[in-house]
Amino acid sequence: AQTVTQSQPEMSVQEAETVTLSCTYDTSESDYYLFWYKQPPSRQMILVIRQEAYKQQNATENRFSVNFQKAAKSFSLKISDSQLGDAAMYFCAYRRYTGNQFYFGTGTSLTVIP
Amino acid sequence: EAQVTQNPRYLITVTGKKLTVTCSQNMNHEYMSWYRQDPGLGLRQIYYSMNVEVTDKGDVPEGYKVSRKEKRNFPLILESPSPNQTSLYFCASSARGGTSGTIVRYEQYFGPGTRLTVT
Numbered sequence: 001a002q003t004v005t006q007s008q009p010e011m012s013v014q015e016a017e018t019v020t021l022s023c024t025y026d027t028s029e030s031d032y033y034l035f036w037y038k039q040p041p042s043r044q045m046i047l048v049i050r051q052e053a054y055k056q057q058n059a060t061e062n063r064f065s066v067n068f069q070k071a072a073k074s075f076s077l078k079i080s081d082s083q084l085g086d087a088a089m090y091f092c093a094y095r096r097y098t099g100n101q102f103y104f105g106t107g108t109s110l111t112v113i114p
Numbered sequence: 115e116a117q118v119t120q121n122p123r124y125l126i127t128v129t130g131k132k133l134t135v136t137c138s139q140n141m142n143h144e145y146m147s148w149y150r151q152d153p154g155l156g157l158r159q160i161y162y163s164m165n166v167e168v169t170d171k172g173d174v175p176e177g178y179k180v181s182r183k184e185k186r187n188f189p190l191i192l193e194s195p196s197p198n199q200t201s202l203y204f205c206a207s208s209a210r211g212g213t214s215g216t217i218v219r220y221e222q223y224f225g226p227g228t229r230l231t232v233t
Binding site: 001004006009033035043044045047050052091093095099100101102103104105106107 | 145146147149154155156157158159162163164170172173202204206208220221222224226227
């Protein structure tokens with residue numbers, strides 16, 4: 001089974017600064033999907049960004065971008081111009097290319113300091 | 115509005131009393147899943163379904179049952195709940211992956227969660 005590792009249980013960032021959350025995964029597959037989800041105190045799971053492994057270009061969604069290093073099996077999330085509303089738990093997730101198996105990391109709790 | 119709904123949102127029950135958590139999606143997704151979320155463990159897949167009448171075990175299936183009789187519904191059944199099943203449960207749905215040449219959103223859409231306490 002694939003494993004997803006988030007080695008930073010907690011992170012903090014000053015408002016308006018940039019922070020990077022790390023994620024590594026273990027797989028023998030060549031095609032797959034990667035995601036970052038945000039979970040605010042409401043507990044709702046919100047998609048932040050997605051990346052297809054067959055795409056070399058790093059995904060970007062407004063202030064959120066990823067650094068996808070396929071050979072290193074690394075998928076970090078960069079949040080620029082951090083806002084108070086970015087405070088949440090962030091989960092990295094791996095999806096197999098076919099099938100419906102998803103694997104999640106243990107999460108990183110992000111605090112934004114005013 | 116595209117959404118996944120779960121009911122109930124909160125449930126307190128006693129050991130051994132059978133319960134069902136319902137899940138429904140209106141996006142015509144083939145794939146549906148159930149997860150449990152526990153502190154320090156992230157989300158773990160309990161069961162998943164790839165189509166009507168097609169279900170399979172995830173990483174933590176013990177003590178749970180599911181059924182997929184209709185495409186939109188995927189209930190989670192606890193036949194005899196125990197305190198170690200106290201958790202936050204999420205239902206999710208997604209489009210079928212592995213489709214080349216078309217634009218498909220492969221991410222999962224999550225329900226609002228069900229907080230279950232078993233005493």
